[in-house]
Amino acid sequence: MKRVCESSADRITDLPADVIQRILVFLPIKDAAKTSILSRKWRHQWLSIPQLVFDNGFAQLKSDFEARSKLIMLSVYRTLxxxxxxxxxxxLSVLGLEFxxxxxxxxxxxxSKGVQDLKLSCSSPNPSTGGYKIHTSLFSALNLKSLNLNSCVFTPPTWFVGFSKLTNLKLVDAALPxxxxxxxxxxxxxxxxxxxxxxxxxxxxxxxxAPFLKSFNxxxxxxxxxxxxxxxLSVVALHLSEADTPDMVPLFASLPALQEFHVNYDFLRVSLVHHILYPTVAYFA
Structure with a gap:
């Protein structure tokens, strides 16, 4: 049994560094940190994983939101x-976490670290202000490919030149200029x-x-x-109130690649216009 354990330990130790990194990326960050006890080679590997996710699983939900928030931010700071x-x-997306x-x-x-995929989901301590204001330094993160922001004031500065690599953008409950x-x-x-x-x-x-846009919600x-x-653009989803009355005919006419159209009101009128213009396109309620 001792020889079997030693043999197994050696196989873990002998894994190439890139394979170890690949394994750690798929683990929750707490579990990734625990791998430091496996061997001397693994001890500091988790400190250089390129993906850091602090979500509800990391936070271990408790009723004391204020104490939990302080502990979460302390853990994030220590990790960074x-x-x-x-x-x-x-x-960083933890239920109940305030900015x-x-x-x-x-x-x-x-x-300044070349982040490519960023998600921030937290609430504002003063919702009447429209949420927390995103710091202008974000707009200098030119390597961004995916950006997901919740409950914020999203105001690009005048010097903003653009996100040339951004392919996915999601804004929820944000104040836009x-x-x-x-x-x-x-x-x-x-x-x-x-x-x-x-x-x-x-x-x-x-x-x-947007010349490369494929999905719009x-x-x-x-x-x-x-x-x-x-x-x-092949997939369009519009969730409108009953008071909204956009003209759908020019909308369809400007979308030659449309395959799916979702709308949450006035089913008969929208579906008829949709099928008259594009009989092959399916309608999804």
Missing amino acids: LVHDGPITKFE CDEIEHIVRYLS DGFFVDFLPKCPMLECLEVIECSGHSDKLEIA LEAYFMEICFKHAPL
Whole structure:
């Protein structure tokens, strides 16, 4: 039995560093840290994993939200303090976590670490202000490929040149500047998936110009929707209130690649227009 255990330990120790990193990426961060006891070679491997996820599983939900939030932020800080190497993915999405100054510092830090996939989901301590304001350093993170933000004030600075690599953007309950779609989207030329959920602050007119956009999900109030240049857009989901009355005919006419259209109201009118224009496209309620 002793020889079997020693043999197994040797096989774990002898794994190449890139294989060890690959294993650690698939583990929750707490479990990844525990692998440091396996052998001397594994001791510091978890300190350089490129993907850091702090979610509800990491937080271990408790009733004392204030104490839990402080402990979570302390753990995140400690992890970043000892981390060595690039961070390609970072997620902080814990139920009940409120925005604090530490999160602003984290955004600054990640912007200098080449982050590619960023998700921040926390609530504002003062919802009347429209959420926490995203620090301008985020807009210098030019390696971003996926951005998911919740309950924030999303205002790009005047010097913002664009996210040339961004392919996925999701904004939930965010305060957007007037003319956001007209001004911001052209600066993200590679965007493929766009979700705008219950956001505020933009104008009633929605214009989408995104040459590589394939999927679009909207839950907001708009009186006019116009796809100026979206030749690859194949999936559109509109979740509108009964008071919204956008003209659907020009919308369909501007989407030559449309395959799926989802809408949450006025089923008969939308489906008839849809099938008259594109008989091969299926309608999903």
